[in-house]
Amino acid sequence: MPPKVPIPPLVAGLALLLAGQAAAYYNNDRWVLTATDDILGPRGTAATLTWGIASDGALVPDVLPGVNRNSNLVASLDGWFGAGSGGPDLTGRPWFGYLQSAFDRWGEVSGLTFVYEPNDDGATHNAAPGVLGVRADIRLAGARYDGTVGTSIGTAAYSIAPDKGDIFLDTDDVDYYSNSADSAFSLRHTLMHEIGHSLGLGHLNSSNAAILMEPFPQSGFDGPQLDDIRGAQYLYGDTFEKAGGNNSLATATPLGAIAGGSTFTLGGDGASLVVTPDQTDFVSINRSADLDFYAFDLLGPAEIEITLTPIGPTYNQTPEVGSFSTVNAAAVGDLAIELIQGGASLVMADSGGVGVLESVSYAAGVAGSFAVKVSGATSATQLYRLEIAVESLGLVGDYNGDELVNAADYTVWRDSLGSTTELAADGDGNLEIGPADYSVWAAAYGTTAPATATPEPRGALLLLAAAIPMAGLRRIVANAGTL
Ligand SMILES: [Ca+2]
Ligand SMILES: [Ca+2]
Ligand SMILES: [Ca+2]
Ligand SMILES: [Ca+2]
Ligand SMILES: [Zn+2]
Incomplete structure (x- = not known):
């Protein structure tokens, strides 16, 4: 359990949350119109979002009735971390990588791809859609807001749900943001949380799980945690849904050759309750229309054993207002598995219900190309682990296949x-x-x-x-x- 920092809410409660979800993560609608994709497809498919930095001076209307401000984010970041050689190209700034890594991390664990948009026309914050070459879908801005009083930073940042999605930082919280420890953890942590809102995720709390989308700043973990990743995959799918996805045999994710005596494993990180920044191995069926095809090759006669296990920890959660309920992330959907060769089904399994693993085995008489189809009946994210174990059936040492070793x-x-x-x-x-x-x-x-x-x-x-x-x-x- 991460230690809780006893300071007031990080973010003003701007998100309008959907009521009655039992899947943990709380989500708003996802993006509909983006600069790159124009109109996105159905919920659960991949998306590309551009991000950028509002030009200093851009108007930032107050989210609550009050004073309007002008962004000073670039000048503030330069003041906190240095300006390097300066100039209009911000990618060379000493702090640029902190921002980039915050976006990229979400892309490593979901079907989102983030592209930096270097142009910004200074349009009013949260009031203009992303346009390639003009301004980003998600624009960062900052201005003096409510400052830091004693040990309380008050509101450190806020962001607004899609399709607005712009992020605001209180540049008065100088000590908080300028702390460069752990690659500027405070800045990255806050940004990754706000990006979660910009993707469509809302707040929730847990007393026994690390969750980035808790409304208070956290420590003890870095970046999106398992529930956050489940939420991002609910909205945008897993990483294999990018570039058209793996929903058909023709677009199966290639796993390459699996040698005799070895086991290929996919999705193993989904059992983690605390997710470390090096973990990227999360796959899911996020709706009943999501099909995950994987292609692999056998090098010779072999027995194939495929095991599909729904995975995820059990933890409690509550929306910002409400009571705790228990979530078993391994028992959300009812998965099924099928082994396919040349477009024909060889063997399938779907006898287990929600939360129960499925397995099939098959003896292949010759080398060849195969595909595994993972599907499921689910209305929320079901993470899974896929294991393909291959045992060679050929005569050991018979390299020319004449059934003699000579x-x-x-x-x-x-x-x-x-x-x-x-x-x-x-x-x-x-x-x-x-x-x-x-x-x-x-x-x-x-x-x-x-x-x-x-x-x-x-x-x-x-x-x-x-x-x-x-x-x-x-x-x-x-x-x-x-x-
Ligand atoms: Ca503040
Ligand atoms: Ca999937
Ligand atoms: Ca898929
Ligand atoms: Ca099943
Ligand atoms: Zn928040």
Whole structure:
């Protein structure tokens, strides 16, 4: 549990929150019109947003009836962190990376892509839409606001929900913002929180989970936490939804070759309650229309075991006004899995309900390309972990596939030594032909495939494998003597 800082709210309560959500994260509507995408597609699909800095002097109307101000953010940042060589190009400023990293971090854990817009025409803050080459979708501005009184910074910042999305910093909170410790944690932390609002996320509180969207400044973690990431993925999908997404076989996310004896794992960071800035491995089904296809290759005959596990911690949460309720982030949606080859379904599983893992296994008689389809019945973000375990079924050391391990296999090894593309002699499955593959061959020299395995037509093996449960597969493997 992160320590709570006993100071007044970070942000004026501007967001109009939707009532009655049970998924934790509280969201407003997401962006509809952006400078890059024009009109966005349905909720849960990816988006590109531009961000920039309002020119100093731009008018900032008070969010509450009061005085209007003019932005002094660039001058303030220069004062806090230095101006470097100065000039109109802000990307060379010593502080520019702090701002950029705050936006980019949200992009690392969701379907959002942030692009810096260097132009700003000085239009009134929160009053003009983003236009490429003119001004950004999300514009940062700052001015003297309510200052710091004693140890209380009062309001440090605010932002307004989409499609406005502009962010305001109280540049009177000098000591708070100019603290450069931990790569200007106070500035980055505040910005990442405000960016959350600019994406459409509202406030919530938890007594046992780290959450960036709590209304008070936090410490003990850096950046969006699991509930925040679930919220961002609810609105914009996971990172694989970018660039058209992975909702079809034709646009499946490529996982590459999975070698025998190895397990490919995706989405493992979704079980974290505290998320560290180096964690980026979060995938989800965020609505029933979200399909996640992944493509992978087998290098030879192999048994595939695929496990799909809904994941996420259990924690409590409450909206700003309301009582605590418990959220089990691993029991939000009912996931299903399917293994596909050449457009045809090989095997699928959906017997488990909400919060229950699904698994399928399949014995592939030959090398080939496969796809996994992850889907689910859900109205909120269900994070998952996908594991694809591959066990080779080929005769060890038989690099030319003639079911004998002899000198001819040595020739295949020697002729492809050093290759990472001709992998017939990759006996140890590390995707490169090296000395270890010679050792695999040497140790197996003289062995032959058992007589019972040779007359089995490959097509028949495939059909049989698809129809029998895992225990049956294991038995076939044992009889073949290859494990
Ligand atoms: Ca203040
Ligand atoms: Ca997805
Ligand atoms: Ca998808
Ligand atoms: Ca299921
Ligand atoms: Zn806030």
